[in-house]
Amino acid sequence: MEGPIRVVVVDDHFVVRKGVCALVMAAEDIAVVGEGGDGREAVELARRLRPQVILMDLKLPKLGGVEAIQVILAEQPEMGILVLTAYGLEAQILAAVEAGALGYLTKTAEREELLTAIRRVGRGELYLPASLTRQVLTHLHSRPSGVPAEALTAREEEVLRLLTRGRSNQKIAEDLGISEMTVRTHVSHIFGKLDASNRVQAALYALRSGLVLLEDV
Amino acid sequence: VKAETQGALEADGFDQRLAALQRLGQATGQDTLAEVVEAFLARGAADLETMHGALARGDGEGVADAAHALCGSSGVLGAAALATACAALEGSARAGDLGSCVARLEAVEQEYRTIGKRLAAACDKR
Numbered sequence: 001m002e003g004p005i006r007v008v009v010v011d012d013h014f015v016v017r018k019g020v021c022a023l024v025m026a027a028e029d030i031a032v033v034g035e036g037g038d039g040r041e042a043v044e045l046a047r048r049l050r051p052q053v054i055l056m057d058l059k060l061p062k063l064g065g066v067e068a069i070q071v072i073l074a075e076q077p078e079m080g081i082l083v084l085t086a087y088g089l090e091a092q093i094l095a096a097v098e099a100g101a102l103g104y105l106t107k108t109a110e111r112e113e114l115l116t117a118i119r120r121v122g123r124g125e126l127y128l129p130a131s132l133t134r135q136v137l138t139h140l141h142s143r144p145s146g147v148p149a150e151a152l153t154a155r156e157e158e159v160l161r162l163l164t165r166g167r168s169n170q171k172i173a174e175d176l177g178i179s180e181m182t183v184r185t186h187v188s189h190i191f192g193k194l195d196a197s198n199r200v201q202a203a204l205y206a207l208r209s210g211l212v213l214l215e216d217v
Numbered sequence: 218v219k220a221e222t223q224g225a226l227e228a229d230g231f232d233q234r235l236a237a238l239q240r241l242g243q244a245t246g247q248d249t250l251a252e253v254v255e256a257f258l259a260r261g262a263a264d265l266e267t268m269h270g271a272l273a274r275g276d277g278e279g280v281a282d283a284a285h286a287l288c289g290s291s292g293v294l295g296a297a298a299l300a301t302a303c304a305a306l307e308g309s310a311r312a313g314d315l316g317s318c319v320a321r322l323e324a325v326e327q328e329y330r331t332i333g334k335r336l337a338a339a340c341d342k343r
Contacts, residue, residue, distance in 0.1 A: 011289075013286065015257045016290055018249055022234065022241040025237065085289065086288040108293075108300050
C-alpha cells in the first residue's frame with residue numbers, strides 16, 4: 001500500500017475525535033484526513049474523501065452508525081470500517097459486524113492496539129478482540145447459509161478456513177507456502193463466488209456451511 | 218523532568234494522552250488541549266446532570282446512555298478509573314438495577330471530580 005492509511009474519524013463527541021487524532025498523529029503510516037460528527041457526515045465523507053478506514057462510533061445522531069455502515073459499504077464495499085465504541089451495546093456491535101464492519105475496539109483501547117486495528121482493517125483484514133469473536137460468530141452462525149454461485153476449489157477452501165480463523169493474508173501465505181499476491185487472488189475469487197463484500201461475510205459462509213467449526217475458530 | 222518522574226508519567230495513560238493532545242495542538246497551531254478539556258468538562262457536566270435526572274425519573278436507559286457517552290470520552294482521554302465507573306453504572310442501568318445506580322453514580326461523580334482537577338492542573342502547568 002502506497003502512502004499512509006487514510007482514515008476518517010466519526011464521533012459526535014469532540015473529545016473523542018481529537019483524542020483519536022492525537023493518538024494516531026505520531027504514526028507515520030496513518031493519516032487522519034477527515035472528521036465527522038454524525039452518520040450522514042460519515043456517508044458524505046466516505047464519498048468525498050474515499051478513505052481506506054473509517055473509524056466510527058455506533059451511537060450517532062441523524063443517521064445511526066449501523067445504518068451509515070450499510071450505506072457506505074453498499075456504495076464502496078472495499079472500505080474498511082472500524083467501530084470504536086464504549087463498553088456495552090453488544091447488540092449494536094453484532095449488527096455492525098453483520099453489516100460488514102471489519103473491526104471493533106473499545107474507546108479505552110491502548111494506543112498501540114488502536115494503531116494495529118487501523119493497519120489491519122486498512123489491509124481489509126478482520127480485527128475483533130478475542131473476547132468478542134466467539135460471541136459474534138455464535139450470534140451469526142445460527143443464520144442459514146447461502147449457496148455459492150460457483151464451487152470453491154480445494155485451495156480456496158483452505159484459504160477460507162484460515163481467513164475465518166482471523167489469519168492475515170501474510171500469515172495465510174506463510175502457512176500455505178505461497179505468495180501473498182496469490183493469497184489475495186484466492187481471496188478475491190472467494191469473494192466473487194460467495195458474493196461476499198468482505199472477510200466477515202466470507203467467514204460467515206465458512207461457518208454456516210460447516211467448512212469451519214465454531215469450536216475451531 | 219527527572220527520570221523517575223518521567224517514568225511515572227509514561228506509566229500513566231492519562232498524562233500521555235494529554236501530552237499527545239498538546240502535541241496535536243502544536244502541530245496544527247491550535248490550543249487543542251484547552252479545547253478538549255473545555256469540551257470534556259462541559260459535556261461531562263451535562264452528562265452527569267442527565268444521569269441524575271434520568272435516575273430520578275426511573276429511566277434506566279437514560280442513565281445508561283449518558284453513562285455510555287461519558288465512558289467513551291473518558292476512555293479516549295485515558296481516564297481509566299472514570300471509564301470503568303461509567304461502564305459499571307451503564308451496566309446496572311441497562312439491566313434495570315436502579316437500586317445500585319445511586320452508589321455507582323456517586324462513584325462516577327467522585328472520579329469525574331478527580332479527573333477535573335487533573336485536567337485543570339494540566340492546563341495550568343503549560
